[in-house]
Amino acid sequence: MSDRVEPATPSQRVLMTALLVLPATLLVMGFFADSPREIVAGIGRIVVAPSVLLTDYLAVGGLGATLVNAGLCGLISCLLMIFLKIEVNGPFIAAVYTVIGFAFFGKNIFNIWPIFVGVAIYARTQQTPLKNYALVALFGTTLAPLVSFISFGSWVEGIPSVPLGLTFGVAVGCILPPLASHMLRFHDGFNIYNIGFTGGIIGSFVTALLRSFHFEVETIRILEDGFSPFLNGFFTIFFVALILWGLWYNRGETKPLREALVSIHRSSGRLVSDFTIIGNHGATFLNMGIMGLISLTFVALLSGSLNGPVVGGVLTVVGFAAFGKHTRNCVPILLGVYLGSLLKVWESTTTEVIITGLFGTTLAPITGQYGFFAGITAGFCHLSIVMNVGMLHGGVNLYNNGFAGGFVASFLAPIIDAFKQDRPESTD
Amino acid sequence: MKNESKKISRLIDELVTYFMYVFDCPRYTVHYERADTAFLLEFNFEEIDIEADALEDLRSKLVVRRHPELEDYYWQLTGETQDSNELVLVSMMSDSINVDYEDRTLRLRLRRNRVRKA
Numbered sequence: 001m002s003d004r005v006e007p008a009t010p011s012q013r014v015l016m017t018a019l020l021v022l023p024a025t026l027l028v029m030g031f032f033a034d035s036p037r038e039i040v041a042g043i044g045r046i047v048v049a050p051s052v053l054l055t056d057y058l059a060v061g062g063l064g065a066t067l068v069n070a071g072l073c074g075l076i077s078c079l080l081m082i083f084l085k086i087e088v089n090g091p092f093i094a095a096v097y098t099v100i101g102f103a104f105f106g107k108n109i110f111n112i113w114p115i116f117v118g119v120a121i122y123a124r125t126q127q128t129p130l131k132n133y134a135l136v137a138l139f140g141t142t143l144a145p146l147v148s149f150i151s152f153g154s155w156v157e158g159i160p161s162v163p164l165g166l167t168f169g170v171a172v173g174c175i176l177p178p179l180a181s182h183m184l185r186f187h188d189g190f191n192i193y194n195i196g197f198t199g200g201i202i203g204s205f206v207t208a209l210l211r212s213f214h215f216e217v218e219t220i221r222i223l224e225d226g227f228s229p230f231l232n233g234f235f236t237i238f239f240v241a242l243i244l245w246g247l248w249y250n251r252g253e254t255k256p257l258r259e260a261l262v263s264i265h266r267s268s269g270r271l272v273s274d275f276t277i278i279g280n281h282g283a284t285f286l287n288m289g290i291m292g293l294i295s296l297t298f299v300a301l302l303s304g305s306l307n308g309p310v311v312g313g314v315l316t317v318v319g320f321a322a323f324g325k326h327t328r329n330c331v332p333i334l335l336g337v338y339l340g341s342l343l344k345v346w347e348s349t350t351t352e353v354i355i356t357g358l359f360g361t362t363l364a365p366i367t368g369q370y371g372f373f374a375g376i377t378a379g380f381c382h383l384s385i386v387m388n389v390g391m392l393h394g395g396v397n398l399y400n401n402g403f404a405g406g407f408v409a410s411f412l413a414p415i416i417d418a419f420k421q422d423r424p425e426s427t428d
Numbered sequence: 429m430k431n432e433s434k435k436i437s438r439l440i441d442e443l444v445t446y447f448m449y450v451f452d453c454p455r456y457t458v459h460y461e462r463a464d465t466a467f468l469l470e471f472n473f474e475e476i477d478i479e480a481d482a483l484e485d486l487r488s489k490l491v492v493r494r495h496p497e498l499e500d501y502y503w504q505l506t507g508e509t510q511d512s513n514e515l516v517l518v519s520m521m522s523d524s525i526n527v528d529y530e531d532r533t534l535r536l537r538l539r540r541n542r543v544r545k546a
Contacts, residue, residue, distance in 0.1 A: 086497055126430060132500040177501070184504050272502050272517050277492055
C-alpha cells in the first residue's frame with residue numbers, strides 16, 4: 001500500500017523573500033529615478049487619474065512615481081499573503097506579478113483597497129476565512145479603475161463622487177468570488193485570466209448602468225514611450241537574474257531540474273496548472289525568467305516600446321509562467337496575433353497589438369491541449385475579439401484580454417474538441 | 429460549509445471519469461460515508477492495467493496537500509473533462525489520499541475533513 005507522502009515544503013521565508021525582490025527593487029529604483037517631492041506629486045496625479053484603459057502611469061505620474069506605485073502595490077499584495085499565512089505557490093506568484101504589472105497602468109495604492117474590502121465582506125458573509133478568497137481579491141483588482149473612474153473621472157451634480165466610487169469598488173469586490181468561480185465553467189479553464197472574464201462581465205453590467213445615468217465611460221489612450229530603454233535594460237537584467245536564481249534554487253529540490261522542466265512543458269497550462277507542484281519552485285523561476293526574455297524579444301521584434309501597458313503585459317506573462325504558461329504553449333499564440341496583425345486593419349507595431357500578443361497568452365491552454373495550429377488560430381481570432389469587447393466595459397476592466405479570451409476559448413475549445421480524433425471506445 | 433455536497437459529488441465524478449477515460453475501467457465501486465469529522469470516500473477500480481510509470485505519475489498528482497485558498501475558487505472545474513490537471517485539484521481538496529494497486533485493482537481511499545465555520 002502506498003500512503004500519500006507529504007511533499008517537502010520549501011522554505012516559505014526564502015520563497016517570500018524571492019517574491020518580495022521585484023516590488024522592493026521597484027520601490028528603491030523609484031527614489032533613484034526622481035526626487036521624493038516629484039514622487040509624491042506624481043503619486044498624487046496617479047491616484048486621481050480615472051485609470052481606465054489605457055492610462056499609462058509613466059505619462060501621468062512620471063517614472064519615479066510609477067515605480068514606487070508598482071512597488072507599493074506589490075508589497076501590499078505580499079503583506080496580504082504574509083498576514084493570511086498563504087504559501088508562495090504558482091497562483092499567488094501570478095497574482096502578485098499581475099498586480100505589479102498593472103500598477104504601471106490602472107492599479108494604484110488608492111483604488112485596489114475597496115476591492116479587497118469587498119472580498120473580505122463576502123468572506124465574512126459566508127463565514128469562510130478570507131484566506132480562501134485572497135486569490136480572487138488580488139486578481140479582482142482588475143476592476144480597480146471602476147473606483148478611480150467614478151471617484152475622479154466623472155462628475156454628476158449633487159453626487160459625492162469619491163464615496164460613490166468606494167462604494168462601487170466594495171460592491172464589485174463582494175460579488176466577485178461567487179461569479180469568478182461560476183465563470184470557470186464558461187471556458188472550462190482554457191482562459192487563464194478567468195477573473196478578467198468575470199471582471200469584463202461585471203464591468204459591462206456596471207458600465208451599462210452608469211451610461212444610463214449620464215455617465216460617459218469610454219476608453220482612452222495615454223502612453224509614454226520615453227522610458228523604454230531604461231525599462232528594457234532593467235527587466236532584461238531582472239529576468240536573467242530570475243533564471244540564475246531558479247538554477248541556484250533548484251540545487252535543493254528533490255526533483256531534478258530537467259525532469260521538472262519536462263513536466264512543466266508537458267502541462268497543457270489549463271487551469272489549475274501550478275508549476276511549483278507540477279515541476280518545482282526552481283524550474284518555475286527558471287521558466288519565469290525565460291518567458292520574460294521571450295516577451296521582451298516579442299516586443300523588440302515588433303519594434304515596440306516598453307510603456308506602462310507593455311510592461312504590464314510582460315510582467316503578467318512572467319507571473320503566469322508559474323501558473324500555466326511556458327514556451328511551447330505561448331509562442332503559437334504570439335505568432336497567431338502577429339499573423340493577424342499582418343492581415344487585419346491594425347498595425348503590428350502599435351501598443352494595442354503588442355499587448356494583445358502578450359496578454360493573449362491567456363489562451364495558452366488551447367495550444368497546450370490541442371496543439372500548435374490551434375494556438376495560432378486562437379491568437380489570430382483573439383486579436384479581433386479583443387479589439388471589439390473593450391467598448392462594452394469602457395475600459396474599467398483592466399484584464400480586457402481575459403474578457404476576450406473567455407469568449408475565444410469558449411468558442412474554440414468545444415469546436416476543436418468535437419472534431420479532434422478521440423481515443424477509441426472499448427469494443428470488448 | 430456551503431457547497432460541500434456538491435464538492436464531494438464533483439470529486440467522485442472527477443475520479444470516476446478519469447479512470448473510465450484514461451484507464452478504460454470497466455467496473456468500479458464507490459463507497460461514501462459522512463463521519464462526524466470527515467467525509468470518507470473509497471473507490472475500487474477493477475480490471476485495469478496500470479504501468480509502473482503511470483502509477484507513479486498518478487501518485488505524484490495525488491501527493492499535493494489540501495489548499496483551501498485555491499479550493500473555494502477552482503472547485504467548479506472538477507468533473508468537467510478528462511484532463512489530469514484536475515487530479516491535482518482533487519488532491520488540493522483532500523486531506524489524505526491512499527493509493528493501493530494490487531491484482532489489477534486500484535483502491536483509492538480519500539478523506540476530506542469537515543471544516544468548521546470561521
